[in-house]
Amino acid sequence: xxxxxxxxxxxxxxxxxxxxxxxxxxxxxxxxxxxxxxxxxxxxxxxxxxxxxxxxxxxxxxxxxxxxxxxxxxxxxxxxxxxxxxxxxxxxxxxxxxxxxxxxxxxxxxxxxxxxxxxxxxxxxxxxxxxxxxxxxxxxxxxxxxxxxxxxxxxxxxxxxxxxxxxxxxxxxxxxxxxxxxxxxxxxxxxxxxxxxxxxxxxxxxxxxxxxxxxxxxxxxxxxxxxxxxxxxx
Amino acid sequence: xxxxxxxxxxxxxxxxxxxxxxxxxxxxxxxxxxxxxxxxxxxxxxxxxxxxxxxxxxxxxxxxxxxxxxxxxxxxxxxxxxxxxxxxxxxxxxxxxxxxxxxxxxxxxxxxxxxxxxxxxxxxxxxxxxxxxxxxxxxxxxxxxxxxxxxxxxxxxxxxxxxxxxxxxxxxxxxxxxxxxxxxxxxxxxxxxxxxxxxxxxxxxxxxxxxxxxxxxxxxxxxxxxxxxxxxxx
DNA sequence: GAGTACGAAATCGTATACGAAAACTATGGT
DNA sequence: ACCATAGTTTTCGTATACGATTTCGTACTC
Numbered sequence: 257x258x259x260x261x262x263x264x265x266x267x268x269x270x271x272x273x274x275x276x277x278x279x280x281x282x283x284x285x286x287x288x289x290x291x292x293x294x295x296x297x298x299x300x301x302x303x304x305x306x307x308x309x310x311x312x313x314x315x316x317x318x319x320x321x322x323x324x325x326x327x328x329x330x331x332x333x334x335x336x337x338x339x340x341x342x343x344x345x346x347x348x349x350x351x352x353x354x355x356x357x358x359x360x361x362x363x364x365x366x367x368x369x370x371x372x373x374x375x376x377x378x379x380x381x382x383x384x385x386x387x388x389x390x391x392x393x394x395x396x397x398x399x400x401x402x403x404x405x406x407x408x409x410x411x412x413x414x415x416x417x418x419x420x421x422x423x424x425x426x427x428x429x430x431x432x433x434x435x436x437x438x439x440x441x442x443x444x445x446x447x448x449x450x451x452x453x454x455x456x457x458x459x460x461x462x463x464x465x466x467x468x469x470x471x472x473x474x475x476x477x478x479x480x481x482x483x484x485x486x487x488x489x490x
Numbered sequence: 491x492x493x494x495x496x497x498x499x500x501x502x503x504x505x506x507x508x509x510x511x512x513x514x515x516x517x518x519x520x521x522x523x524x525x526x527x528x529x530x531x532x533x534x535x536x537x538x539x540x541x542x543x544x545x546x547x548x549x550x551x552x553x554x555x556x557x558x559x560x561x562x563x564x565x566x567x568x569x570x571x572x573x574x575x576x577x578x579x580x581x582x583x584x585x586x587x588x589x590x591x592x593x594x595x596x597x598x599x600x601x602x603x604x605x606x607x608x609x610x611x612x613x614x615x616x617x618x619x620x621x622x623x624x625x626x627x628x629x630x631x632x633x634x635x636x637x638x639x640x641x642x643x644x645x646x647x648x649x650x651x652x653x654x655x656x657x658x659x660x661x662x663x664x665x666x667x668x669x670x671x672x673x674x675x676x677x678x679x680x681x682x683x684x685x686x687x688x689x690x691x692x693x694x695x696x697x698x699x700x701x702x703x704x705x706x707x708x709x710x711x712x713x714x715x716x717x718x719x720x721x722x723x724x
Numbered sequence: 725g726a727g728t729a730c731g732a733a734a735t736c737g738t739a740t741a742c743g744a745a746a747a748c749t750a751t752g753g754t
Numbered sequence: 755a756c757c758a759t760a761g762t763t764t765t766c767g768t769a770t771a772c773g774a775t776t777t778c779g780t781a782c783t784c
Binding site: 725727728729732733736738740741742744745746748749750752753754 | 771
Binding site: 503504505539540541560562 | 736737744746747
Protein backbone atom coordinates (compact mmCIF):
# COMPACT_ATOMS: atom_id res chain seq x y z
CA UNK A 257 0.00 0.00 0.00
CA UNK A 258 2.64 2.45 1.07
CA UNK A 259 4.62 0.84 -1.66
CA UNK A 260 2.01 1.60 -4.30
CA UNK A 261 1.74 5.14 -3.06
CA UNK A 262 5.47 5.59 -3.27
CA UNK A 263 5.59 4.18 -6.77
CA UNK A 264 2.84 6.51 -7.85
CA UNK A 265 4.64 9.40 -6.23
CA UNK A 266 7.27 9.15 -8.86
CA UNK A 267 4.93 10.01 -11.70
CA UNK A 268 2.34 12.18 -9.99
CA UNK A 269 2.94 15.72 -8.87
CA UNK A 270 2.76 16.40 -5.17
CA UNK A 271 -0.04 18.82 -5.73
CA UNK A 272 -1.97 16.03 -7.40
CA UNK A 273 -1.10 13.72 -4.56
CA UNK A 274 -2.34 16.22 -2.04
CA UNK A 275 -5.49 16.83 -4.02
CA UNK A 276 -6.33 13.16 -4.20
CA UNK A 277 -5.45 12.49 -0.61
CA UNK A 278 -7.45 15.33 0.83
CA UNK A 279 -10.37 14.70 -1.45
CA UNK A 280 -10.65 11.07 -0.50
CA UNK A 281 -10.38 11.93 3.16
CA UNK A 282 -13.24 14.34 2.76
CA UNK A 283 -15.34 11.93 0.74
CA UNK A 284 -14.74 9.00 3.05
CA UNK A 285 -15.45 11.08 6.11
CA UNK A 286 -12.01 11.13 7.70
CA UNK A 287 -12.30 14.88 7.48
CA UNK A 288 -15.90 15.62 8.33
CA UNK A 289 -17.77 18.83 7.60
CA UNK A 290 -16.47 21.81 9.50
CA UNK A 291 -13.08 20.18 10.01
CA UNK A 292 -10.36 22.76 9.86
CA UNK A 293 -7.81 22.13 7.18
CA UNK A 294 -4.62 23.71 8.46
CA UNK A 295 -2.18 23.94 5.61
CA UNK A 296 0.97 23.29 7.57
CA UNK A 297 -0.53 20.34 9.38
CA UNK A 298 -1.75 18.66 6.23
CA UNK A 299 1.53 19.39 4.52
CA UNK A 300 3.38 17.62 7.29
CA UNK A 301 0.95 14.69 7.24
CA UNK A 302 1.49 14.21 3.54
CA UNK A 303 5.20 14.89 3.65
CA UNK A 304 5.06 17.82 1.27
CA UNK A 305 5.32 21.56 1.67
CA UNK A 306 2.43 23.95 1.97
CA UNK A 307 2.41 25.20 -1.59
CA UNK A 308 1.01 22.08 -3.23
CA UNK A 309 -1.40 21.62 -0.35
CA UNK A 310 -2.69 25.09 -0.83
CA UNK A 311 -3.15 24.46 -4.50
CA UNK A 312 -5.01 21.24 -3.83
CA UNK A 313 -7.31 22.97 -1.40
CA UNK A 314 -8.10 25.69 -3.88
CA UNK A 315 -9.08 23.07 -6.39
CA UNK A 316 -11.29 21.36 -3.87
CA UNK A 317 -12.85 24.69 -3.15
CA UNK A 318 -13.76 25.02 -6.80
CA UNK A 319 -15.54 21.70 -6.53
CA UNK A 320 -17.44 22.85 -3.51
CA UNK A 321 -15.89 20.35 -1.14
CA UNK A 322 -13.98 22.95 0.82
CA UNK A 323 -14.80 26.38 2.10
CA UNK A 324 -11.94 28.80 2.02
CA UNK A 325 -11.75 32.14 3.75
CA UNK A 326 -9.07 34.68 3.19
CA UNK A 327 -6.49 34.88 5.95
CA UNK A 328 -8.56 32.56 8.04
CA UNK A 329 -8.24 29.15 6.52
CA UNK A 330 -10.03 26.26 4.93
CA UNK A 331 -12.69 24.03 6.36
CA UNK A 332 -14.49 21.04 4.93
CA UNK A 333 -17.69 22.35 3.40
CA UNK A 334 -20.33 22.24 6.04
CA UNK A 335 -23.57 20.41 6.37
CA UNK A 336 -26.45 22.78 5.91
CA UNK A 337 -30.00 22.01 4.78
CA UNK A 338 -29.94 24.80 2.24
CA UNK A 339 -26.77 23.54 0.64
CA UNK A 340 -28.21 20.07 0.68
CA UNK A 341 -31.23 21.33 -1.18
CA UNK A 342 -29.10 23.13 -3.76
CA UNK A 343 -26.92 20.13 -4.28
CA UNK A 344 -29.75 17.67 -4.58
CA UNK A 345 -31.67 19.88 -6.96
CA UNK A 346 -28.64 20.35 -9.16
CA UNK A 347 -27.89 16.69 -9.03
CA UNK A 348 -31.43 15.78 -9.96
CA UNK A 349 -31.00 17.85 -13.08
CA UNK A 350 -27.58 16.75 -14.22
CA UNK A 351 -28.07 13.17 -13.17
CA UNK A 352 -31.39 13.04 -14.95
CA UNK A 353 -29.73 14.30 -18.09
CA UNK A 354 -26.79 11.94 -17.72
CA UNK A 355 -29.08 8.98 -17.27
CA UNK A 356 -31.16 9.91 -20.29
CA UNK A 357 -28.05 10.30 -22.41
CA UNK A 358 -26.68 7.01 -21.15
CA UNK A 359 -29.86 5.05 -21.59
CA UNK A 360 -29.40 4.10 -25.25
CA UNK A 361 -25.95 2.76 -24.41
CA UNK A 362 -27.00 0.62 -21.48
CA UNK A 363 -26.79 -3.05 -22.35
CA UNK A 364 -28.41 -6.11 -20.87
CA UNK A 365 -25.34 -6.88 -18.82
CA UNK A 366 -25.56 -3.45 -17.24
CA UNK A 367 -29.20 -3.90 -16.39
CA UNK A 368 -28.47 -7.30 -14.88
CA UNK A 369 -25.71 -5.82 -12.77
CA UNK A 370 -27.96 -3.01 -11.61
CA UNK A 371 -30.65 -5.52 -10.69
CA UNK A 372 -28.18 -7.49 -8.63
CA UNK A 373 -27.15 -4.36 -6.81
CA UNK A 374 -30.73 -3.41 -6.21
CA UNK A 375 -31.44 -6.84 -4.78
CA UNK A 376 -28.60 -6.36 -2.34
CA UNK A 377 -30.08 -3.03 -1.40
CA UNK A 378 -33.32 -4.78 -0.54
CA UNK A 379 -31.36 -7.05 1.77
CA UNK A 380 -29.80 -4.05 3.46
CA UNK A 381 -33.25 -2.87 4.30
CA UNK A 382 -33.90 -6.16 6.09
CA UNK A 383 -30.75 -5.99 8.17
CA UNK A 384 -30.87 -2.25 8.49
CA UNK A 385 -27.48 -1.41 7.05
CA UNK A 386 -27.65 2.24 5.91
CA UNK A 387 -23.96 2.56 5.22
CA UNK A 388 -23.88 -0.35 2.84
CA UNK A 389 -27.20 0.75 1.39
CA UNK A 390 -25.75 4.13 0.57
CA UNK A 391 -22.72 2.61 -1.10
CA UNK A 392 -24.83 0.25 -3.15
CA UNK A 393 -27.10 3.08 -4.11
CA UNK A 394 -24.13 4.83 -5.63
CA UNK A 395 -23.17 1.67 -7.48
CA UNK A 396 -26.65 1.36 -8.86
CA UNK A 397 -26.77 4.88 -10.19
CA UNK A 398 -23.26 4.57 -11.55
CA UNK A 399 -24.51 1.86 -13.84
CA UNK A 400 -27.22 4.19 -15.06
CA UNK A 401 -25.09 7.17 -15.92
CA UNK A 402 -21.61 5.78 -16.47
CA UNK A 403 -22.11 5.49 -20.21
CA UNK A 404 -23.01 9.13 -20.53
CA UNK A 405 -21.20 10.28 -23.66
CA UNK A 406 -20.80 13.84 -22.44
CA UNK A 407 -17.86 13.99 -20.02
CA UNK A 408 -18.79 17.45 -18.77
CA UNK A 409 -22.16 16.25 -17.57
CA UNK A 410 -20.63 13.12 -16.13
CA UNK A 411 -18.16 15.24 -14.22
CA UNK A 412 -20.96 17.33 -12.75
CA UNK A 413 -22.71 14.18 -11.62
CA UNK A 414 -19.57 12.93 -9.93
CA UNK A 415 -19.07 16.24 -8.21
CA UNK A 416 -22.59 16.12 -6.91
CA UNK A 417 -22.13 12.65 -5.52
CA UNK A 418 -18.84 13.61 -3.90
CA UNK A 419 -20.51 16.58 -2.39
CA UNK A 420 -23.22 14.41 -0.92
CA UNK A 421 -20.68 11.93 0.32
CA UNK A 422 -18.76 14.69 2.08
CA UNK A 423 -21.99 15.86 3.65
CA UNK A 424 -22.29 12.39 5.12
CA UNK A 425 -25.53 12.28 3.29
CA UNK A 426 -26.60 8.91 4.59
CA UNK A 427 -27.59 10.67 7.78
CA UNK A 428 -29.76 12.86 5.63
CA UNK A 429 -31.03 10.38 3.21
CA UNK A 430 -31.71 7.28 5.10
CA UNK A 431 -35.33 7.89 5.82
CA UNK A 432 -36.45 4.27 6.12
CA UNK A 433 -39.77 4.68 4.36
CA UNK A 434 -38.07 6.50 1.54
CA UNK A 435 -35.46 3.77 1.16
CA UNK A 436 -38.16 1.24 0.39
CA UNK A 437 -39.70 3.49 -2.20
CA UNK A 438 -36.28 4.05 -3.62
CA UNK A 439 -35.56 0.46 -4.49
CA UNK A 440 -38.95 0.19 -6.12
CA UNK A 441 -38.22 3.24 -8.21
CA UNK A 442 -34.92 1.71 -9.19
CA UNK A 443 -36.70 -1.29 -10.60
CA UNK A 444 -39.12 0.97 -12.44
CA UNK A 445 -36.22 2.89 -13.92
CA UNK A 446 -34.63 -0.31 -15.16
CA UNK A 447 -37.84 -1.40 -16.80
CA UNK A 448 -38.18 1.96 -18.44
CA UNK A 449 -34.70 1.60 -19.88
CA UNK A 450 -35.23 -1.99 -20.95
CA UNK A 451 -38.44 -1.06 -22.71
CA UNK A 452 -36.59 1.54 -24.75
CA UNK A 453 -38.62 4.43 -23.35
CA UNK A 454 -37.94 7.90 -24.71
CA UNK A 455 -34.94 9.74 -23.28
CA UNK A 456 -37.37 12.34 -22.09
CA UNK A 457 -39.36 9.89 -20.01
CA UNK A 458 -36.21 8.39 -18.60
CA UNK A 459 -34.90 11.79 -17.69
CA UNK A 460 -38.13 12.70 -15.95
CA UNK A 461 -38.17 9.47 -14.00
CA UNK A 462 -34.53 9.77 -12.95
CA UNK A 463 -35.05 13.34 -11.92
CA UNK A 464 -38.16 12.58 -9.97
CA UNK A 465 -36.40 9.73 -8.22
CA UNK A 466 -33.90 12.14 -6.74
CA UNK A 467 -36.40 14.90 -6.10
CA UNK A 468 -38.45 12.46 -4.10
CA UNK A 469 -35.47 11.73 -1.88
CA UNK A 470 -35.00 15.43 -1.34
CA UNK A 471 -38.66 15.89 -0.55
CA UNK A 472 -38.59 13.05 1.92
CA UNK A 473 -35.72 14.67 3.70
CA UNK A 474 -37.35 18.05 3.74
CA UNK A 475 -40.54 16.58 5.14
CA UNK A 476 -38.63 14.77 7.84
CA UNK A 477 -36.48 17.78 8.62
CA UNK A 478 -39.58 19.91 9.00
CA UNK A 479 -41.17 17.26 11.23
CA UNK A 480 -38.21 16.73 13.54
CA UNK A 481 -37.44 20.41 13.57
CA UNK A 482 -34.03 20.11 11.98
CA UNK A 483 -31.72 17.99 14.09
CA UNK A 484 -29.00 18.38 11.51
CA UNK A 485 -28.36 22.11 11.11
CA UNK A 486 -25.40 22.17 13.45
CA UNK A 487 -24.61 25.31 11.49
CA UNK A 488 -21.02 26.17 10.78
CA UNK A 489 -18.48 25.41 13.49
CA UNK A 490 -16.80 22.08 13.77
CA UNK B 491 -8.14 52.76 -13.31
CA UNK B 492 -4.71 51.83 -12.09
CA UNK B 493 -5.79 53.68 -9.02
CA UNK B 494 -8.86 51.53 -8.56
CA UNK B 495 -6.80 48.44 -9.11
CA UNK B 496 -4.31 49.55 -6.53
CA UNK B 497 -7.04 50.29 -4.00
CA UNK B 498 -8.56 46.91 -4.59
CA UNK B 499 -5.16 45.31 -4.24
CA UNK B 500 -5.18 46.25 -0.62
CA UNK B 501 -8.14 44.03 0.21
CA UNK B 502 -7.88 41.33 -2.41
CA UNK B 503 -5.29 38.59 -2.37
CA UNK B 504 -2.86 38.50 -5.24
CA UNK B 505 -4.04 35.07 -6.13
CA UNK B 506 -7.55 36.47 -6.44
CA UNK B 507 -6.23 39.35 -8.49
CA UNK B 508 -4.44 37.00 -10.82
CA UNK B 509 -7.48 34.78 -11.11
CA UNK B 510 -9.72 37.67 -12.06
CA UNK B 511 -7.23 39.22 -14.42
CA UNK B 512 -6.47 36.04 -16.31
CA UNK B 513 -10.09 35.02 -16.42
CA UNK B 514 -11.23 38.28 -17.90
CA UNK B 515 -8.44 38.19 -20.44
CA UNK B 516 -9.55 34.77 -21.51
CA UNK B 517 -13.21 35.70 -21.62
CA UNK B 518 -12.64 38.94 -23.49
CA UNK B 519 -10.35 37.27 -25.96
CA UNK B 520 -7.06 38.92 -25.09
CA UNK B 521 -5.79 35.43 -24.50
CA UNK B 522 -7.33 33.38 -27.26
CA UNK B 523 -7.67 29.60 -27.34
CA UNK B 524 -4.36 27.83 -27.55
CA UNK B 525 -2.49 30.78 -26.11
CA UNK B 526 0.32 29.61 -23.92
CA UNK B 527 0.11 30.85 -20.37
CA UNK B 528 3.69 30.99 -19.17
CA UNK B 529 3.65 31.38 -15.44
CA UNK B 530 6.68 33.61 -15.14
CA UNK B 531 5.54 35.88 -17.91
CA UNK B 532 2.07 36.37 -16.48
CA UNK B 533 3.52 36.85 -13.04
CA UNK B 534 5.70 39.66 -14.34
CA UNK B 535 2.80 41.23 -16.23
CA UNK B 536 0.69 41.30 -13.11
CA UNK B 537 3.52 42.28 -10.82
CA UNK B 538 3.21 39.24 -8.61
CA UNK B 539 5.22 36.08 -8.16
CA UNK B 540 4.51 32.76 -9.79
CA UNK B 541 2.84 31.09 -6.85
CA UNK B 542 -0.43 33.03 -6.92
CA UNK B 543 -0.48 32.86 -10.70
CA UNK B 544 -0.15 29.13 -10.58
CA UNK B 545 -2.96 28.92 -8.10
CA UNK B 546 -5.16 31.10 -10.27
CA UNK B 547 -4.48 28.97 -13.29
CA UNK B 548 -5.35 25.81 -11.42
CA UNK B 549 -8.66 27.35 -10.50
CA UNK B 550 -9.32 28.32 -14.08
CA UNK B 551 -8.49 24.79 -15.07
CA UNK B 552 -11.20 23.53 -12.75
CA UNK B 553 -13.64 25.79 -14.58
CA UNK B 554 -12.55 24.42 -17.90
CA UNK B 555 -11.13 27.69 -19.18
CA UNK B 556 -7.54 26.48 -19.10
CA UNK B 557 -5.85 23.28 -20.06
CA UNK B 558 -2.97 22.32 -17.87
CA UNK B 559 -0.37 19.70 -18.56
CA UNK B 560 2.15 18.46 -16.11
CA UNK B 561 5.63 19.84 -16.61
CA UNK B 562 4.56 21.34 -19.88
CA UNK B 563 2.38 24.28 -19.05
CA UNK B 564 -0.99 25.85 -19.35
CA UNK B 565 -2.85 26.95 -22.44
CA UNK B 566 -6.19 28.61 -22.89
CA UNK B 567 -8.69 25.82 -23.46
CA UNK B 568 -8.82 25.18 -27.15
CA UNK B 569 -11.53 25.48 -29.67
CA UNK B 570 -12.67 22.07 -30.73
CA UNK B 571 -16.02 21.02 -32.17
CA UNK B 572 -16.33 18.18 -29.70
CA UNK B 573 -15.78 20.42 -26.74
CA UNK B 574 -18.20 22.88 -28.20
CA UNK B 575 -20.78 20.15 -28.41
CA UNK B 576 -20.20 19.05 -24.84
CA UNK B 577 -20.38 22.59 -23.58
CA UNK B 578 -23.50 23.49 -25.48
CA UNK B 579 -25.25 20.31 -24.48
CA UNK B 580 -24.42 20.86 -20.84
CA UNK B 581 -25.44 24.46 -21.05
CA UNK B 582 -28.73 23.57 -22.67
CA UNK B 583 -29.48 21.42 -19.67
CA UNK B 584 -28.41 23.69 -16.87
CA UNK B 585 -29.64 26.84 -18.54
CA UNK B 586 -32.97 25.22 -19.25
CA UNK B 587 -33.28 24.30 -15.61
CA UNK B 588 -32.15 27.73 -14.46
CA UNK B 589 -34.66 29.45 -16.70
CA UNK B 590 -37.47 27.23 -15.51
CA UNK B 591 -36.57 27.88 -11.89
CA UNK B 592 -36.33 31.59 -12.54
CA UNK B 593 -39.55 31.89 -14.48
CA UNK B 594 -41.92 32.33 -11.55
CA UNK B 595 -39.71 35.15 -10.28
CA UNK B 596 -39.51 37.07 -13.52
CA UNK B 597 -41.52 40.27 -13.33
CA UNK B 598 -42.99 42.53 -15.95
CA UNK B 599 -40.04 44.87 -15.77
CA UNK B 600 -37.72 41.99 -16.56
CA UNK B 601 -39.77 40.95 -19.52
CA UNK B 602 -39.82 44.52 -20.80
CA UNK B 603 -36.07 44.74 -20.47
CA UNK B 604 -35.63 41.47 -22.30
CA UNK B 605 -37.89 42.69 -25.08
CA UNK B 606 -35.86 45.84 -25.45
CA UNK B 607 -32.69 43.79 -25.72
CA UNK B 608 -34.28 41.51 -28.24
CA UNK B 609 -35.33 44.48 -30.32
CA UNK B 610 -31.76 45.66 -30.38
CA UNK B 611 -30.70 42.22 -31.47
CA UNK B 612 -33.05 42.50 -34.41
CA UNK B 613 -31.33 45.73 -35.35
CA UNK B 614 -27.96 44.02 -35.18
CA UNK B 615 -29.21 41.62 -37.78
CA UNK B 616 -29.96 44.53 -40.11
CA UNK B 617 -26.54 46.10 -39.72
CA UNK B 618 -24.79 42.77 -39.45
CA UNK B 619 -23.08 43.26 -36.12
CA UNK B 620 -22.34 39.79 -34.76
CA UNK B 621 -20.18 40.98 -31.90
CA UNK B 622 -22.86 43.20 -30.47
CA UNK B 623 -25.46 40.57 -31.22
CA UNK B 624 -23.55 38.07 -29.16
CA UNK B 625 -23.24 40.45 -26.26
CA UNK B 626 -26.91 41.31 -26.35
CA UNK B 627 -27.77 37.66 -26.56
CA UNK B 628 -26.01 37.13 -23.27
CA UNK B 629 -27.89 40.06 -21.76
CA UNK B 630 -31.16 38.60 -22.91
CA UNK B 631 -30.54 35.22 -21.39
CA UNK B 632 -29.20 36.77 -18.22
CA UNK B 633 -32.61 38.27 -17.66
CA UNK B 634 -34.14 34.85 -18.03
CA UNK B 635 -31.99 32.99 -15.57
CA UNK B 636 -30.64 35.64 -13.22
CA UNK B 637 -33.40 35.07 -10.69
CA UNK B 638 -32.61 31.40 -10.41
CA UNK B 639 -32.86 30.68 -6.69
CA UNK B 640 -30.30 27.89 -6.81
CA UNK B 641 -26.81 29.41 -6.85
CA UNK B 642 -25.16 26.15 -7.83
CA UNK B 643 -27.14 25.95 -11.03
CA UNK B 644 -26.61 29.61 -11.71
CA UNK B 645 -22.90 29.11 -11.30
CA UNK B 646 -22.91 26.29 -13.82
CA UNK B 647 -24.73 28.50 -16.29
CA UNK B 648 -22.16 31.24 -15.84
CA UNK B 649 -19.34 28.80 -16.33
CA UNK B 650 -20.90 27.60 -19.53
CA UNK B 651 -21.24 31.11 -20.86
CA UNK B 652 -17.68 31.93 -19.93
CA UNK B 653 -16.56 28.81 -21.65
CA UNK B 654 -18.36 29.81 -24.79
CA UNK B 655 -16.99 33.31 -24.57
CA UNK B 656 -13.47 31.97 -24.31
CA UNK B 657 -14.13 29.77 -27.30
CA UNK B 658 -14.90 32.95 -29.22
CA UNK B 659 -18.21 31.36 -29.79
CA UNK B 660 -19.56 34.08 -32.03
CA UNK B 661 -17.49 32.60 -34.80
CA UNK B 662 -19.30 29.38 -34.12
CA UNK B 663 -22.70 30.64 -33.44
CA UNK B 664 -23.31 33.41 -35.83
CA UNK B 665 -24.97 31.42 -38.52
CA UNK B 666 -27.10 34.21 -40.05
CA UNK B 667 -30.18 32.11 -40.67
CA UNK B 668 -30.01 30.79 -37.15
CA UNK B 669 -29.72 34.28 -35.69
CA UNK B 670 -33.07 35.23 -37.16
CA UNK B 671 -34.69 32.13 -35.75
CA UNK B 672 -33.07 32.89 -32.45
CA UNK B 673 -34.70 36.26 -31.91
CA UNK B 674 -38.06 34.74 -32.78
CA UNK B 675 -37.54 32.02 -30.25
CA UNK B 676 -36.64 34.65 -27.70
CA UNK B 677 -39.98 36.32 -28.21
CA UNK B 678 -41.73 32.97 -27.92
CA UNK B 679 -39.91 32.30 -24.67
CA UNK B 680 -41.02 35.62 -23.26
CA UNK B 681 -44.61 34.94 -24.15
CA UNK B 682 -44.38 31.54 -22.56
CA UNK B 683 -43.14 33.12 -19.37
CA UNK B 684 -45.71 35.90 -19.43
CA UNK B 685 -48.51 33.42 -19.92
CA UNK B 686 -47.42 31.56 -16.80
CA UNK B 687 -46.65 28.36 -18.64
CA UNK B 688 -45.55 25.37 -16.61
CA UNK B 689 -41.90 25.25 -15.58
CA UNK B 690 -41.63 22.10 -17.57
CA UNK B 691 -42.71 23.75 -20.79
CA UNK B 692 -40.41 26.67 -20.19
CA UNK B 693 -37.52 24.36 -19.51
CA UNK B 694 -38.17 22.45 -22.70
CA UNK B 695 -38.38 25.60 -24.77
CA UNK B 696 -35.23 27.08 -23.29
CA UNK B 697 -33.39 23.86 -23.80
CA UNK B 698 -34.55 23.50 -27.35
CA UNK B 699 -33.54 27.06 -28.06
CA UNK B 700 -29.96 26.25 -27.30
CA UNK B 701 -30.00 22.82 -28.86
CA UNK B 702 -31.17 24.43 -32.08
CA UNK B 703 -28.16 26.71 -32.07
CA UNK B 704 -25.92 23.72 -31.59
CA UNK B 705 -27.64 21.84 -34.38
CA UNK B 706 -27.31 24.80 -36.71
CA UNK B 707 -23.60 24.87 -36.04
CA UNK B 708 -23.20 21.17 -36.51
CA UNK B 709 -25.07 21.32 -39.80
CA UNK B 710 -22.93 24.17 -40.99
CA UNK B 711 -19.74 22.57 -39.80
CA UNK B 712 -20.61 19.38 -41.65
CA UNK B 713 -21.42 21.36 -44.78
CA UNK B 714 -18.27 23.48 -44.84
CA UNK B 715 -16.19 20.53 -43.77
CA UNK B 716 -15.05 22.04 -40.53
CA UNK B 717 -13.10 25.21 -41.11
CA UNK B 718 -12.76 25.71 -37.38
CA UNK B 719 -10.93 22.66 -36.06
CA UNK B 720 -7.55 24.36 -36.13
CA UNK B 721 -6.79 21.65 -33.64
CA UNK B 722 -4.49 22.41 -30.76
CA UNK B 723 -1.55 24.69 -31.41
CA UNK B 724 -1.78 28.41 -30.98
C1' DG C 725 -18.04 41.83 36.91
C1' DA C 726 -18.04 43.09 32.07
C1' DG C 727 -15.89 45.01 28.41
C1' DT C 728 -11.87 46.80 26.05
C1' DA C 729 -7.04 46.98 24.77
C1' DC C 730 -2.87 45.08 24.22
C1' DG C 731 0.44 41.39 23.21
C1' DA C 732 1.70 36.64 21.91
C1' DA C 733 0.84 32.68 19.09
C1' DA C 734 -0.94 30.59 15.23
C1' DT C 735 -1.82 30.67 10.53
C1' DC C 736 -2.10 32.46 6.18
C1' DG C 737 0.01 34.75 1.73
C1' DT C 738 3.59 35.28 -1.33
C1' DA C 739 8.46 36.10 -2.80
C1' DT C 740 12.55 33.80 -3.78
C1' DA C 741 15.45 30.04 -4.95
C1' DC C 742 16.76 25.82 -6.75
C1' DG C 743 16.15 21.14 -8.60
C1' DA C 744 13.74 18.49 -12.32
C1' DA C 745 11.53 17.79 -16.48
C1' DA C 746 10.51 18.91 -21.05
C1' DA C 747 11.41 21.39 -25.40
C1' DC C 748 14.49 23.08 -28.43
C1' DT C 749 18.94 23.27 -31.06
C1' DA C 750 22.96 21.91 -32.96
C1' DT C 751 26.01 18.45 -34.22
C1' DG C 752 27.44 14.10 -36.07
C1' DG C 753 26.45 9.77 -38.28
C1' DT C 754 24.21 7.00 -41.94
C1' DA D 755 19.20 14.78 -46.99
C1' DC D 756 17.46 12.78 -42.90
C1' DC D 757 17.43 10.82 -38.44
C1' DA D 758 19.42 10.15 -33.86
C1' DT D 759 21.67 12.03 -29.92
C1' DA D 760 23.83 15.15 -26.73
C1' DG D 761 23.85 19.66 -24.81
C1' DT D 762 21.49 23.95 -23.89
C1' DT D 763 17.56 26.64 -22.69
C1' DT D 764 13.19 27.23 -21.10
C1' DT D 765 9.69 26.37 -17.94
C1' DC D 766 7.63 23.97 -14.50
C1' DG D 767 7.32 22.08 -9.37
C1' DT D 768 8.04 22.68 -4.75
C1' DA D 769 10.76 23.74 -0.52
C1' DT D 770 11.92 27.36 2.41
C1' DA D 771 11.55 31.82 4.49
C1' DC D 772 9.49 35.84 6.07
C1' DG D 773 6.02 39.48 6.38
C1' DA D 774 0.98 40.20 7.17
C1' DT D 775 -3.26 39.10 9.28
C1' DT D 776 -6.14 37.02 12.37
C1' DT D 777 -7.18 34.86 16.65
C1' DC D 778 -6.77 33.94 21.33
C1' DG D 779 -5.48 34.88 26.01
C1' DT D 780 -4.48 38.07 29.58
C1' DA D 781 -4.45 42.15 32.02
C1' DC D 782 -6.31 46.43 32.83
C1' DT D 783 -10.01 49.84 33.34
C1' DC D 784 -14.66 51.45 34.22
